[in-house]
Amino acid sequence: MSVSTSPAGERTRPGGLDSFFHISERGSTIGREVRGGLVTFFAMAYILVVNASVLSAGAPSTISPAAIAAGTALVAGIMTILMGVVANFPMGLAAGMGLNAIVAFTLANPDAMGLTYAEAMGLIFWEGVAITVLVLTGFRGAVFRAVPAELKTAISVGIGLFICFVGLINAGIVRPGGTYVQLGINGSLSGWPMLVFIVGLIIVIVLYMRNVQGAILIGIAAATVIAVIIQALAKLGVQGTNEAGEAVNVTGWATNAPALDGSPIQLPDFATLGHIDFFGAFEKLGPVAVILIVFSLMLADFFDTMGTMVAVGAGAHLLDERGNPPRTREVLLIDSLAAVAGGLGGVSSNTSYVESTSGVAEGARTGLASIVTGAMFILSIFIAPLVELVPAEAASISLIFVGFLMMMNVADIDWRNPLHAVPCFLTIAMMPFAYSITAGIGFGFIAFVITRVAAGKARDVKTLMWIVSALFVIYFCLGPIEALLA
Template sequence: MLGHTMSAMVNNSQAAPVTPPGSPHKTQLSGLDRWFEITQRGSDVGREVRGGLVTFFTMAYIIALNPIIIGSEADSTGRLISGAPKYLDAARTQVDWAAVADSKMMVAAGTALIAGLMTILMGVWGRYPLGLATGLGLNAMLAYAIAPQMTWAQAMGLVVWEGILITLLVMTGIRTAVFRAVPPPMRTAISVGIGLFVTFVGLMDAGVVRKPAGSTPVELGINGSLMGWPIAVCITGFLLLVILYTRKVRGAMLLSILLTSVLAVVVEAVFKVGPTFLADGSKKATGWALNVPKLPSAADFASPSLGTLGKVDMLGAFSPEGHFSFKVFLGLLLLVFSLLLADFFDTVGTVVAIGQEGDLLNDKGNPPHLQQILTVDSVAAMAGGLGGVSSNTSYIESAAGVGEGARTGLASVVTGIAFLLSIFLTPIVDMIPSEAAAPVLAFVGYLMMSQVAHVDWDDVEDGIPAFLTIVLMPFAYSITTGIGAGFIVYCLIKLIKGKAAQVHPLLWAVSALFVLYFGQGILMSLIDKL
């Protein structure tokens, strides 16, 4: 039974009555309710369905974005992940755009398939309101840093190895033990930092905040001004969400996404805004960031192709010229280590943040069914490699679904089914622009910021590591970076204060690994000199 105060969003909905242990009515709960612990967690089926749909809509951008990253880049042989050549000439100057389009369609279908299967598995086995899909950052590293050094099949083989290693860490209990070794102040800081990170992601996705052409790192809108219909739609969506939330309307987040999407479709139909990235490679600053919201035609519904599945070479990367090379092995080992550490701690941060936002953590700060949650996440990394879509991992956008009221794995089943349907209904999913989902992500940051009061800021042993964790997540655009910096400084301050014995041995080990992680550029340069 949950013992803490439910989050603000939960109080806006009527929770199902919780049946006390030993109650004679407890046996009347359905099998679905008992398995997913719906009543036990103070939820109901309607809230789980709404929460699952909100999570899907805030994650759906990956179906459009992953093909752009994975599907359009060539490997060392000049071939796309589909196996087709990217270029029409030997000099690699003329791109075969038809082949690129086919490759991107394959990646889109594979992305939705693996995300759907893994999210359903998380719901049924992990019983946690957590969506999984191709990890951003991990896919970029694969496309821009790893694949150019080898074939796509070999690159996906490294992803599978990363998944195998992280699964072994779960099966041996090491990953679970590391999760439990994180001290409470750092757990709180991770949750708050992720709230700011999610807010920043939402604002960037909608173009409300963006990278300027000038010298400042970021700016408001275009040259410091909120210009263009897409930004207007995003702001309208946020204000609508605030109104619905303030009025305690059930399903406020889902309604906000749907109504804002309808508004976006109308705006596009009337004003012909168009995309940000044009076909000739130029950019239109006031265009839609990712999806152009428009009603699909019958021709848009094409049969999905799953050609990326199973294209994996597990050993080829280690023997690029037909024989083993110790130098190549060390370099690849460092790449796999980077993938593993990023995947490992992104998940730790996400699970903690979701648990705290949904009041799902026990008195020791651990979620229910932790072993199963971490196992599914680890298997998802392997599945992403086998599916040819890059490592799949837990999505912090799930916090939007939790904010809507999701508390159980049933919400994840709903999210997963939506992903599977999107394989065949991609044009309908493409009607939801990022400008409609961004307001929800930004609003989730508000919900998660409330936990900042739980950090003792007067105590430097907790305050300084918590501060670094919180600020580095959005500023470095990396959950893993924030966690790593916080861990290292936490251990360092304890050492300076003569309290090293208070730090869990696993936290010392993890901090040492993070030192290597942050110094991987130096290590790679040393390996290159061998």
Template sequence: MAARAARRANTPEAMAILERFFKLRENSTTVSTEVIGGITTFFVMAYIIALNPIILNYVGNTALQGKSLGPGFAPTVAMTALCAGVLTIAMGLYANRPFAMAAGLGLNAVVAYQLVLGTPPLPWQAAMGIILMEGIVITALVLTGLREAILNAIPMPLKQAIGVGIGLFILLIGLVNAGFVTRGTGTVVTLSPLNTGPILTFVIGLIITLALFARGVRAALLLGIIGTTIVAGLLHAVVSTYVPSTAPGTAVLPASWFEMPNLANAFSGLNFSAFATIGVLATLLAVFTIMLSDFFDTMGTVIGIGGQAGWLDNKGRLPGIRKILIVDSIGAAFGGLMGASSNTTYIESAAGVSSGARTGLASVVTGILFLAAMFIAPVVAVIPPEATAPALVIVGFLMAGIASKIDFTDLELGLPALLTIVIMPFTYSITNGIGAGFVTYVFIKLARGKVNEVHPLMWGVAIAFLLYFAQNVYAGLFGVGGYRE
């Protein structure tokens, strides 16, 4: 029966349906290219299925692990995969763009360490309720058109800088995930010793992936991930001291390939006790700061990947952006509702785009794999971070090329662009980079008496970012906690 279904899906009629619905020919792509892109994106971001539960349940934190502060590991695994699958498929079907969604890193840490462990502490269900409220607010902003209007008000060089900054951010994530770059003792970061199994795996994987990419192999990134995972498995079998660079990812075949998903946390975010526990002001402050981070993280991701794929028009606008933002905003609310934390558009989607993905068919493929991962989570956990790191390094290189279009000799745009680019990777935050660039741009225009050249919305955004950066100051004045990513 499965074989017959597969044959039917490959019939000319089925292919014609996919062509019409996803406009494959119009986007100069094919079904096979989209499938490869979708699989590549999934492999690059599958780590979130295990990493999100690790963060939300304090795994590895000996002082907190086992105190039942979080939503539970198994239920979080299931909800993480479920939310990512449903929302990524929705992105593909509704927006027809190859963007994948999953629980946002940074935002889940805010939930675990600043809301649940705040003063006073919140039950994790109440923290998810705050995420749900934030998602509802940001969805309302999209429906009113404000989010798209702000996007269109950004000067083109700053949009290009966002893409470059995200590229460097992706590249740094790859190097850190591989253990190639680590925290230094006398310096902020340093090069790790190159004699460990994970770093050797990364170097071999980078050589394999670069060779495939240089030869123009269409599935270079996907084949690189698979090949590097095999290398990691072989090294793990030979070197008894081999330990993957960072959790998750074991490089060892699991004892059991299947497990039934635990759906106990579904709808756990319908909890608004935060108003009574920490007060109305603190709750609203948390909603505002998390919303601002969510708001601009996605904006930066969409602009960066859109520029990489050549989708932006001559004013730096992305056609169909409204549909993308609607799904992304609903994702924030849905993630909170289901106890998985806010779901957002992933910068790792750039890996699929670099593999040729151009339509929502790739997202549907990625989403289906996430749903399947609910049942085969042990298999997904085999892929170590050093196996996906080479793909991230190459994607970062491709996105950084946009820097050639920026005039860095122009103080008014060059300096804000530079700050946008460097602060993203240096602070591990897209939002911080965007905020630094926007505030600097408005300030220089003001200092030069060119107030009329600044779009009114940019003034509002700059003020919002000043409040965002200074939140710990006024939060302390009012006796509430700060919640910046």
């Protein structure tokens, strides 16, 4: 059996892995793919805790947070493995943040739309079906190819700032305060968890500057060990709020206390699987309202994935001269089916995760990394206590550092040409400031059309860009439209 090697001398072909995943062709190795897959998993693992926390607000009493976490891990694992096998793309999938909040606090909220949890999952299912049809008809891929290269670059940069902002928030470095956001607690960095984050980030930076492979994973692991020691000695607890809504234990851990308590293995509860009502929402809300809801869910999912795919492809150097990643159709198809699977699994729409860029920064270039990530999600069904051991302060390190790496692409934008600069700036700025990848893409698309028309170059705008920009205008005005229809 022949064994190919990378420039660094690492083996890349045990069995047929190299030929199937094109590992050496993409300049990677087995070791890098495994490390990248692990880093992506640890950057995404927070969703197991967070999705359970969010959805439990709208779930019936018969479904526990543990069951939601198990279902989340199962669906994420299966769909991420499919992404690796079918699309050969280093991108993880899991329950989408934002869409899960819509399920819990709007769709399944008795004080809002008043649907049951199962009926809300029915809408998620139909959203997935709709977006899958758009992929199979070629419309979704055509929209992606119609986006100009400079906007794709801006999307990648904007996502870099977005995930950096998310990381800073998760680590507690940036918080709400007297101003819209502030540094730490009342303008200072206080508490052991912040120290864990800072030390871990310094470790990653130092290792990166020394060209050490596995810098991000080593940094996360080191920060986790430090966090476990601190928790064992100080018993910090988790941040929270009291009955008056006031923040308590502000110097505690953000989401989970890294304590070595109890058994690291537990049997899963899959109560969410199949907890779905396909047509209940149609009977309660009527077809027009359901169509509007599905449209809004679909539009957010549609463009979030497009931005994530560009960001991952750019980081992995997989984009062609037009800014398109390989096997675009397969990537979009698996992502669309993930939304369907999320509804059927009762854990909300699953979508591509921009945290995958963390694994790409660690060297992931192929679907083998996705298989590693997916396998870790499957394993986490049984070892949830070990997954929860990694605090948000440690996992956030990868988001900050990857944000820096993605920011490098900003040099590829022609800032002297306002035709490029204006839409690119709005794309980049709106993602972190509106806390929405979709909002950034929407503002960029609309600005692209406006600048071309203003410059007398309306003919340069492709038909699909006109259509999608018009859809974004509708999307941004959904509130008034729904009020009129109501």
